[in-house]
Amino acid sequence: MLVDDVPHRRVHRWTHLRQHLAGYGFLSPWLLGFFVLTLGPAASSLYLSLTDYGLMSAPRWVGADNYMQIATSDPRFRAAMNVTFTYVLLSVPLKLVFALAVAILLNRGLRGLNWFRAIFYLPSLIGGSVAIAVLWRQVFAGDGILNQVLMALFSYEGPSWIANPSTSIYTLIALAVWQFGSSMIIFLAGLRQIPQDMYEAASIDGAGRSRQFFKITLPLLTPVIFFNAVILTIDAFKAFTPAFVISDGTGGPIDSTLFYTLYLYQEAFTNFRFGYASALAWVLVAIIAAFTALSFLSAKYWVHYDD
Amino acid sequence: MTSLALTGIKKSYGAIDIIHGVDLAIEPGEFVVFVGPSGCGKSTLLRMIAGLEPITGGELRIAGARMNEVSAAERGIAMVFQSYALYPHMSVYKNMSFGLETARMPKAEIDLRVRKAAEILQITKLLDRKPKQLSGGQRQRVAIGRAIVRDPQVFLFDEPLSNLDAELRVQTRVEIAKLHADIGATMIYVTHDQVEAMTLADRIVVLNGGRIEQAGTPLEIYNTPANRFVAGFIGSPKMNFLNVSVDGRAGEAVTLDLAGTKLAVRGIDARPEGLCLGVRPEHLDVGSDRGTPLGAMIATHVEQLGGQTIVYGSLKDRQPIVATLNGQKSVRAGEELRLTADLAQCHVFDAGGRRVAVQSA
Known part of the structure; x- marks a missing residue:
């Protein structure tokens, strides 16, 4: 009996493998993509971040030199951080408030709700595109639509909002806020989840609209606010296209629209400092990870989960 | 208050x-x-x-x-x-x-x-x-x-x-x-x-x-x-509604025909068409000497609840009927049972479902 067992077990293992082969077959496109397009480049960029690599010669090991330079002697890194944090800290809350406000309006059972929803969502579909960034440049230019409207309404001759270093970042923040559609859709779904009888109980308790909003809607919406805030923050840190198109890839005027990713791009593809750019990329990963971790840690103090 | x-x-x-x-x-x-x-x-x-x-x-x-x-x-x-x-x-x-x-x-x-x-x-x-x-x-x-x-x-x-x-x-x-x-x-x-x-x-x-x-x-x-709606809604199992016809009338006394069984009642002032007799299951009895005979019931299904026995079945004319009997009764499906009821606890409803006053004659 024992002698027979060995071939039997081998046959069993073969059948087992054949059964799973189809599964691995279906999984292979994703596996290939993950290893070749995600994990591979990530690992190689981690290695390159510890080297001096200029594309024309082989990477030279420099240890933590790139990270040291970023931390101690890179004024443009600080400028990029300044611009990016301004962008994140202003655009994310503004977008959240705007998306929530529109979602609340749409949740009041308007006629033609689906049309409004589609129209408000449209900027999110096309907002990240180069064409819209080009359009944005036209709107906020010295002779752009905004200034024409200001002139017609208030006889005010506005500056070139894009060419002015003190206002250019705000045009990009406005572009980000304009793309509130996907957050709005998620808020709308969240609002629909709040049981109507909760509001009825509150109205019997004497709570008016504003008290209902601050004591019922907002707390019950915190899981959705949290989700939206985390996603928007990560997206804002990674924002690239608008700054690239509006500043013609320079991050100007005077680095006032130098998004972190734009600086990273310049270091890699203009200055051909791939090692340094890789280090910048890993610093950004660390910043996003830290922000996300902080958000999750803070969640237990302000996010209310039903169960 | x-x-x-x-x-x-x-x-x-x-x-x-x-x-x-x-x-x-x-x-x-x-x-x-x-x-x-x-x-x-x-x-x-x-x-x-x-x-x-x-x-x-x-x-x-x-x-x-x-x-x-x-x-x-x-x-x-x-x-x-x-x-x-x-x-x-x-x-x-x-x-x-x-x-x-x-x-x-x-x-x-x-x-x-x-x-x-x-x-x-x-x-x-x-x-x-x-x-x-x-x-x-x-x-x-x-x-x-x-x-x-x-x-x-x-x-x-x-x-x-x-x-x-x-x-x-x-x-x-x-x-x-x-x-x-x-x-x-x-x-x-x-x-x-x-x-x-x-x-x-x-x-x-x-x-x-x-x-x-x-x-x-x-x-x-x-x-x-x-009315019939209220009668049917309150009570569990719900009241039996049995179609009856008027067999004869002598002054206030009316004879109703329930699947061949004659029931003498009085006080019915309704049109004779579409009448039905309402009897709660708990007001029915089986094989008892008391009450008015309602004819035979063929048991089709029996539920033993311990304190009560619920018998589902039909009359001779196949009208469905349910009886709730007190205690544990040994009734089997297919068995023929002799039904009785206290007519004072029964109701007659007219074709519109309105309850018409009824007393046993």
Whole structure:
């Protein structure tokens, strides 16, 4: 009996493998993509971040030199951080408030709700595109639509909002806020989840609209606010296209629209400092990870989960 | 204690009428139960009293004051919802104090009221917990507590026990009855469960299709149902409705024919077509010498409940019939049983479903 067992077990293992082969077959496109397009480049960029690599010669090991330079002697890194944090800290809350406000309006059972929803969502579909960034440049230019409207309404001759270093970042923040559609859709779904009888109980308790909003809607919406805030923050840190198109890839005027990713791009593809750019990329990963971790840690103090 | 008066109350959604002019007077301290099948308008009526639904027509008065245009918060009512509607992000204490805080009541008074209500409902230990940490029964108590602290003139309950399991439902039902006895407030309670209606109510209001079919004490409803709908709705298993024809008439005495069995009754003043005899299953007996013979029944299915035996079957003319017999009876499917009933407890309904007075001749 024992002698027979060995071939039997081998046959069993073969059948087992054949059964799973189809599964691995279906999984292979994703596996290939993950290893070749995600994990591979990530690992190689981690290695390159510890080297001096200029594309024309082989990477030279420099240890933590790139990270040291970023931390101690890179004024443009600080400028990029300044611009990016301004962008994140202003655009994310503004977008959240705007998306929530529109979602609340749409949740009041308007006629033609689906049309409004589609129209408000449209900027999110096309907002990240180069064409819209080009359009944005036209709107906020010295002779752009905004200034024409200001002139017609208030006889005010506005500056070139894009060419002015003190206002250019705000045009990009406005572009980000304009793309509130996907957050709005998620808020709308969240609002629909709040049981109507909760509001009825509150109205019997004497709570008016504003008290209902601050004591019922907002707390019950915190899981959705949290989700939206985390996603928007990560997206804002990674924002690239608008700054690239509006500043013609320079991050100007005077680095006032130098998004972190734009600086990273310049270091890699203009200055051909791939090692340094890789280090910048890993610093950004660390910043996003830290922000996300902080958000999750803070969640237990302000996010209310039903169960 | 407060009275309520509903006069010609109507509710319409566009061209669709949901409530068709309800008239009802509720005495101070009365426990009134609205009962009826799904979609009969009982919850809508309750929500109109609460101020959660606008009243399309008619007038609602609470303690003599017109309430049609008064907001829910100012009607002096408190409501317990079917889903409890507890605020999930607030502690039990906060859930109970929310309304009082909204009314800007002094903190000491709020604390006093919440703790007193918690004591009545035995939930003092739960005051710091969130609703998700409570069982269904405990949530229900908190919902009732939230109503009590408001010290309302009228308590409204919208199917408050329907999310509880059978055992807890009985327990909470008793507690609600006790609560009513203790605080004596006017209470309106909506349910589709006739047992809740029979056990809790001072007065039952049976609704159907947005109209009151009958309002009366539980025993009035049970003993003298106004029509076939009420007769069929109250009682479990439901009343048997057996087609009968008029076989002869001599003055007030009428002979009815039930599947070949002659029944002598009097007091029927209806047209002879479409009459039916209503007999509750528990008023039927088998093989008894007492009562009026109703003919033979062929048993098709038997349920033994321990204290009762429920026999399902049919008469000779294949009309279905159910009999509830006291005790454990050894009846087998296919067996022929001799049925008797006390005709004084039977009802005759005319073709329109209206109960016509009947006495055994």
